[in-house]
Amino acid sequence: MRKKIRSANWSVGEVAKRSGVNVSTLHFYEEKGLIHASRNSGNQRRYFKDVLRRIAVIKAAQKVGISLTEIKQALSFLPTSHAPNKSDWERLSKQWRADLEQRIKDLTALKDKITGCIGCGCLSLKACPLYNPNDHLGQQQSGAVLLNSSDE
Amino acid sequence: MRKKIRSANWSVGEVAKRSGVNVSTLHFYEEKGLIHASRNSGNQRRYFKDVLRRIAVIKAAQKVGISLTEIKQALSFLPTSHAPNKSDWERLSKQWRADLEQRIKDLTALKDKITGCIGCGCLSLKACPLYNPNDHLGQQQSGAVLLNSSDE
DNA sequence: GCTTGACCTCAAGTAAACTTGAGGAATTAT
């Protein structure tokens, strides 16, 4: 049983074309440790095809507001030495699902609050759901109590 | 029927404390046209209490990845001359709901895809849902065809 | 009435996520 040799023959330009991101972005992602490439004899990058999947994950995650740092963290569960297999993806998946579910909850809450504001007319500050500081959305990075309107 | 005079007597520091954002951020938001303040005789900012709601909306929206530019656009539906009333909120709400729903769909799709990758084991590139370029997630700002893996 | 703290403006700095450009080497096309 001979081992299948991974073909690593895509240039940056090729990957850029296939993935839709700029060459400069590929350089940047590599510098940041998000993707990897080997080099040919002339020091030019050569990519394995799995780089496309990594880029897809990066772009999909970014679109929903996940930072490159977080994405890198998640991608670190995937090996660089071999193409990701089932359990690799399972690890990544597990890590992200909870986070994604939370983000979905946040968004849904915001939508519901905004929808709710139609009903309340936002004429009463105290009744406005956007004013409720006791939910997840109200707790920003600052950890501050948003919208204390007790002396209205 | 005498008109109720709006009290505008909160200082930046007061608003900062109540909203949990820095004074510098309030200045910044004002400069960007996201919030407004009147001035007292000594040129110091004085806020109406509705500024807290605007800040709440800003922060909630940011949390889910909406840019200040988009937020400003949405907030522009609210008047600055009077406290937002039912129909003001209704306009804002309508504008945002569709967008929020789309974002929720995107997130859910990403979650499902990632979850799906467990099932497919991502051993087959063509079967991997992350590779499907024909969905919303696959179409990035670039509009490029992500992940053309036809020559795998 | 004077000091202390809050406020003012304006300029510059910061971090994230890239892009642009200069100067030069490798690859591909003819």
Add this chain to the structure above:
DNA sequence: ATAATTCCTCAAGTTTACTTGAGGTCAAGC
């Protein structure tokens, strides 16, 4: 073999969303 591409590195510029700081004013307490 040579020209046209593509690629390389490294430095600097860009945008978004703020923060920090300098130099000076305003207001509140004693």
